Amino acid sequence: MNIKVREEEQVVIFDISGRIMGGPDSETFHNLVKENIAHGKKQILINLGKVNWINSTGLGILIAGYTSVKDADGQFKLVNISDRIESILMVTKLSGIFESFDSEAEAVASFGS
Amino acid sequence: MNIKVREEEQVVIFDISGRIMGGPDSETFHNLVKENIAHGKKQILINLGKVNWINSTGLGILIAGYTSVKDADGQFKLVNISDRIESILMVTKLSGIFESFDSEAEAVASFGS
Amino acid sequence: MGAVSGTAEVLRWEIPSLFRWLGVIDAALQEVGQELAWEREELNEVSVAVIEAVSNAIEHGNRFEPARSVQVELRASGRHLRFRVSDEGPGFASDRLDQPTPSPESPEFMMSRGRGLFIMRDIMDAIRIQREAGRFVVELDKELKAPVGTGH
Amino acid sequence: MGAVSGTAEVLRWEIPSLFRWLGVIDAALQEVGQELAWEREELNEVSVAVIEAVSNAIEHGNRFEPARSVQVELRASGRHLRFRVSDEGPGFASDRLDQPTPSPESPEFMMSRGRGLFIMRDIMDAIRIQREAGRFVVELDKELKAPVGTGH
Ligand SMILES: Nc1ncnc2c1ncn2[C@@H]1O[C@H](COP(=O)(O)OP(=O)(O)O)[C@@H](O)[C@H]1O
Numbered sequence: 001m002n003i004k005v006r007e008e009e010q011v012v013i014f015d016i017s018g019r020i021m022g023g024p025d026s027e028t029f030h031n032l033v034k035e036n037i038a039h040g041k042k043q044i045l046i047n048l049g050k051v052n053w054i055n056s057t058g059l060g061i062l063i064a065g066y067t068s069v070k071d072a073d074g075q076f077k078l079v080n081i082s083d084r085i086e087s088i089l090m091v092t093k094l095s096g097i098f099e100s101f102d103s104e105a106e107a108v109a110s111f112g113s
Numbered sequence: 114m115n116i117k118v119r120e121e122e123q124v125v126i127f128d129i130s131g132r133i134m135g136g137p138d139s140e141t142f143h144n145l146v147k148e149n150i151a152h153g154k155k156q157i158l159i160n161l162g163k164v165n166w167i168n169s170t171g172l173g174i175l176i177a178g179y180t181s182v183k184d185a186d187g188q189f190k191l192v193n194i195s196d197r198i199e200s201i202l203m204v205t206k207l208s209g210i211f212e213s214f215d216s217e218a219e220a221v222a223s224f225g226s
Numbered sequence: 227m228g229a230v231s232g233t234a235e236v237l238r239w240e241i242p243s244l245f246r247w248l249g250v251i252d253a254a255l256q257e258v259g260q261e262l263a264w265e266r267e268e269l270n271e272v273s274v275a276v277i278e279a280v281s282n283a284i285e286h287g288n289r290f291e292p293a294r295s296v297q298v299e300l301r302a303s304g305r306h307l308r309f310r311v312s313d314e315g316p317g318f319a320s321d322r323l324d325q326p327t328p329s330p331e332s333p334e335f336m337m338s339r340g341r342g343l344f345i346m347r348d349i350m351d352a353i354r355i356q357r358e359a360g361r362f363v364v365e366l367d368k369e370l371k372a373p374v375g376t377g378h
Numbered sequence: 379m380g381a382v383s384g385t386a387e388v389l390r391w392e393i394p395s396l397f398r399w400l401g402v403i404d405a406a407l408q409e410v411g412q413e414l415a416w417e418r419e420e421l422n423e424v425s426v427a428v429i430e431a432v433s434n435a436i437e438h439g440n441r442f443e444p445a446r447s448v449q450v451e452l453r454a455s456g457r458h459l460r461f462r463v464s465d466e467g468p469g470f471a472s473d474r475l476d477q478p479t480p481s482p483e484s485p486e487f488m489m490s491r492g493r494g495l496f497i498m499r500d501i502m503d504a505i506r507i508q509r510e511a512g513r514f515v516v517e518l519d520k521e522l523k524a525p526v527g528t529g530h
């Protein structure tokens with residue numbers, strides 16, 4: 001897993017690439033989330049466009065991030081979900097938890113609302 | 114292996130897709146070549162753009178085609194060779210035999226010359 | 227040609243116990259699914275379940291010891307698939323498989339770990355565990371809904 | 379992490395003896411090469427050689443009998459690769475490996491078959507054949523030129 005962070009109209013976007021499958025990635029991701037929250041940046045968009053796949057340990061990383069942001073009264077959303085990631089979100093019923101979008105523009109516009 | 118045949122300015126183009134690895138494909142390909150020669154169509158361009166890979170048995174198919182066309186005083190050329198196919202042509206030194214092009218326009222223009 | 231009914235096609239893979247090799251299993255599965263013309267959504271689901279089993283074998287079974295192997299076997303007979311994922315670890319008690327999947331309303335739903343077995347069970351038709359020749363084996367069965375195409 | 383020097387990473391694949399399964403071996407190889415950060419051209423060459431060995435095992439060794447298996451083993455220790463491709467057939471005499479590769483000037487150069495062994499020999503550093511546990515094994519060694527990267 002690789003993460004690049006950028007900002008777009010008050011929204012912090014994490015561009016993730018590769019595979020999300022737990023291990024040391026977990027801490028890296030969570031630290032980044034916490035750092036942003038500490039700086040008052042609580043609108044976080046996870047761009048999964050370049051993620052091939054994710055296992056349940058990887059899902060756990062997203063869930064932990066979601067929970068931290070939620071607890072800080074922020075918003076944590078997903079964009080560019082491939083059909084493979086959609087599959088695992090559906091099976092786990094997590095698609096009902098994570099707000100997700102097909103395009104970044106749509107996603108960014110949705111924050112704050 | 115799948116073959117679609119079309120014509121562009123007197124040049125017969127075989128659009129091949131999938132894998133070229135011998136077996137029944139061999140006869141299909143050779144019959145197509147012979148049919149075209151029989152109809153006086155001896156300028157044949159093999160488009161390998163959608164071929165993932167080829168083994169030596171598949172190479173044999175191309176060689177047999179090349180030889181038939183050559184024997185009929187025609188021309189048999191290749192276009193859109195991926196780096197993987199390039200590898201096998203280099204190792205076998207067949208890159209010195211097959212005239213090949215990066216673009217179809219170039220390839221088509223080269224015939225008759 | 228589609229799978230000849232009656233006879234199974236058997237494929238096997240073996241990797242060292244590191245997450246980095248999950249991609250090799252996944253790439254092979256995608257290719258098998260395409261070759262056997264599995265419907266895209268079913269391929270996605272089946273590969274999610276198998277990747278979970280292999281992830282568990284790597285982490286809980288072999289504890290990331292690269293010298294220990296994880297083996298995956300697929301038997302495909304027409305629409306019936308049987309995967310066997312094995313590791314060199316102690317395994318787990320079978321009553322773990324009887325626990326219900328937490329519902330979205332329950333407090334455990336947002337747990338960050340502990341989803342793998344539920345995912346496998348929810349996707350596949352049957353999941354069995356057994357010990358065989360010193361290995362711990364998770365066996366996953368799936369009857370594909372979609373008729374299997376020709377693959378060529 | 380790159381391969382730990384000294385210890386080998388071992389991966390294995392097994393397929394039924396049909397050309398349709400070559401793609402599974404190839405997909406897995408591409409993934410391994412990427413994971414171990416093999417240089418693109420070397421990955422291309424190595425996979426060409428291995429596909430030849432597997433094609434021969436399917437065709438000449440197992441005569442396309444799907445119930446007979448072709449096994450591929452890769453041991454990667456840093457830059458050193460060893461592939462072992464085995465089948466259930468009679469094999470061939472080792473003097474076949476001593477024949478020189480036809481030069482572009484020779485009349486045999488345009489032969490449509492008979493290139494596989496030459497390709498393997500020209501790409502790999504060493505090729506050996508042996509019988510082991512009832513199987514015919516082609517062993518292919520290759521020392522990668524390019525330093526192996528980190529893979530992540
Ligand atoms: N192959 C295995 N070997 C040993 N224990 C396992 C294996 N697979 C699963 N388990 C046990 O079952 C538990 C639940 O697994 P799972 O539902 O996949 O969630 P997680 O991997 O997040 O803990 C694991 O924590 C482990 O104790």
Ligand SMILES: Nc1ncnc2c1ncn2[C@@H]1O[C@H](COP(=O)(O)OP(=O)(O)O)[C@@H](O)[C@H]1O
Nearest residue numbers: 434435438439467469470491492493494495496
């Ligand atoms: N695995 C094998 N088992 C038995 N014979 C083999 C095997 N591999 C190669 N051979 C023999 O060596 C010959 C040359 O093989 P190769 O150079 O790959 O060319 P081709 O496959 O086109 O004949 C084959 O025709 C076959 O007789």
